[in-house]
Amino acid sequence: xxxxxxxxxxxxxxxxxxxxxxxxxxxxxxxxxxxxxxxxxxxxxxxxxxxxxxxxxxxxxxxxxxxxxxxxxxxxxxxxxxxxxxxxxxxxxxxxxxxxxxxxxxxxxxxxxxxxxxxxxxxxxxxxxxxxxxxx
Amino acid sequence: xxxxxxxxxxxxxxxxxxxxxxxxxxxxxxxxxxxxxxxxxxxxxxxxxxxxxxxxxxxxxxxxxxxxxxxxxxxxxxxxxxxxxxxxxxxxxxxxxxxxxxxxxxxxxxxxxxxxxxxxxxxxxxxxxxxxx
Numbered sequence: 001x002x003x004x005x006x007x008x009x010x011x012x013x014x015x016x017x018x019x020x021x022x023x024x025x026x027x028x029x030x031x032x033x034x035x036x037x038x039x040x041x042x043x044x045x046x047x048x049x050x051x052x053x054x055x056x057x058x059x060x061x062x063x064x065x066x067x068x069x070x071x072x073x074x075x076x077x078x079x080x081x082x083x084x085x086x087x088x089x090x091x092x093x094x095x096x097x098x099x100x101x102x103x104x105x106x107x108x109x110x111x112x113x114x115x116x117x118x119x120x121x122x123x124x125x126x127x128x129x130x131x132x133x134x135x136x
Numbered sequence: 137x138x139x140x141x142x143x144x145x146x147x148x149x150x151x152x153x154x155x156x157x158x159x160x161x162x163x164x165x166x167x168x169x170x171x172x173x174x175x176x177x178x179x180x181x182x183x184x185x186x187x188x189x190x191x192x193x194x195x196x197x198x199x200x201x202x203x204x205x206x207x208x209x210x211x212x213x214x215x216x217x218x219x220x221x222x223x224x225x226x227x228x229x230x231x232x233x234x235x236x237x238x239x240x241x242x243x244x245x246x247x248x249x250x251x252x253x254x255x256x257x258x259x260x261x262x263x264x265x266x267x268x269x
Binding site for chain 1: 153156157160161163164167168170171172173174183184185186187190192193234235237238239240241242243244246247248250251254260261262263264265266267
């Protein structure tokens with residue numbers, strides 16, 4: 001007795017164009033996709049002037065220099081030494097408003113690093129000193 | 137006989153490409169699901185890195201600032217004067233303004249721009265940063 005098995009049938013659709021399209025899609029998604037973890041830092045838009053603060057709690061205006069050091073009352077400090085210094089003089093430093101006043105040509109990364117160090121030290125009220133409007 | 141040999145070769149070829157197709161499909165699915173397709177910037181902007189972060193707001197007015205004084209609003213490049221005029225035309229001043237500024241930008245220029253936002257009665261501004269590990 002002879003059994004006849006059917007020969008394996010050829011697939012109706014060729015795989016080659018499918019692979020081509022999948023490759024093209026893969027290249028597109030690899031190039032167009034972004035895996036960056038973008039976040040934001042909130043910046044107070046209100047003009048932070050000394051006048052606008054209450055007289056009981058005047059803000060601490062801190063100059064920021066290009067090398068990442070900070071200055072207060074004409075003296076230059078590293079951020080950590082400034083925080084220690086201020087903690088000795090002030091009891092409620094955590095609630096004190098700190099206004100960062102970057103010098104000319106201080107890069108944004110340096111300013112953000114200074115802001116971050118203050119915030120990570122437990123100070124919540126840290127923002128940038130926005131120059132007051134000049135009347136034309 | 138010859139015909140049968142050719143058929144066998146073709147069948148082997150298809151079998152050999154199957155793992156490749158599987159992997160390519162898996163990679164495609166990974167990039168489609170894990171990646172986010174974003175409109176690329178008109179000019180090169182590398183935002184600063186930071187550890188102090190909050191979540192992005194998708195309804196924000198998007199502004200890009202390069203280190204060489206190029207500005208863009210919602211993907212369209214403007215001069216500073218034109219940008220100020222465009223911002224003036226935005227009716228809803230409660231919308232947050234999301235600034236994507238280059239890490240090497242002079243902070244003073246950003247502060248002057250924030251002053252302009254204040255003048256135009258915008259209430260909230262955020263600065264785009266990439267998370268620092």
